[in-house]
Amino acid sequence: xxxxxxxxxxxQPDAALQRLHRELRDLGLxxxxxxxxxxxxxxxxxVVVDGVLRASVAKRPARTPxxxxxxxxxxxxxxxxxxHLRVSMRGWQPDD
Numbered sequence: 001x002x003x004x005x006x007x008x009x010x011x012q013p014d015a016a017l018q019r020l021h022r023e024l025r026d027l028g029l030x031x032x033x034x035x036x037x038x039x040x041x042x043x044x045x046x047v048v049v050d051g052v053l054r055a056s057v058a059k060r061p062a063r064t065p066x067x068x069x070x071x072x073x074x075x076x077x078x079x080x081x082x083x084h085l086r087v088s089m090r091g092w093q094p095d096d
Contacts, residue, residue: 011074013048020046020053023082027089038089041065055081061092 021031029036029043036044041061047054053072058065072078 008074011052013051013053016053016072016075016078017046017048020078020082024085027082027085029085038092044085053078057081057084057088 024031024036024044029038031037032042034045034047035042036046038061041058041063042065043058043061045056045067055070055072056067057070058067060066070077070081072081
């Protein structure tokens with residue numbers, strides 16, 4: 001049996017970025033330039049750097065948010081980011 005049989009598929013950042021964009025739209029976020037916004041406030045930026053996705057996530061929606069940077073080097077981390085945003089959005093109040 002091949003040892004690579006159970007290995008995950010190689011990470012393709014461009015394909016992962018396209019899938020992430022679809023999932024972010026499904027969450028109700030809107031894309032404006034390089035940022036993703038929630039009710040007009042930037043909450044996420046994602047760029048491809050050296051074969052991985054670098055995501056800057058706002059702790060709370062604001063005009064000038066405090067960013068947390070995450071390195072997404074595999075599909076599991078991309079799924080984690082989507083779930084993290086889903087949970088965070090539940091805690092954000094409409095007037096945030």
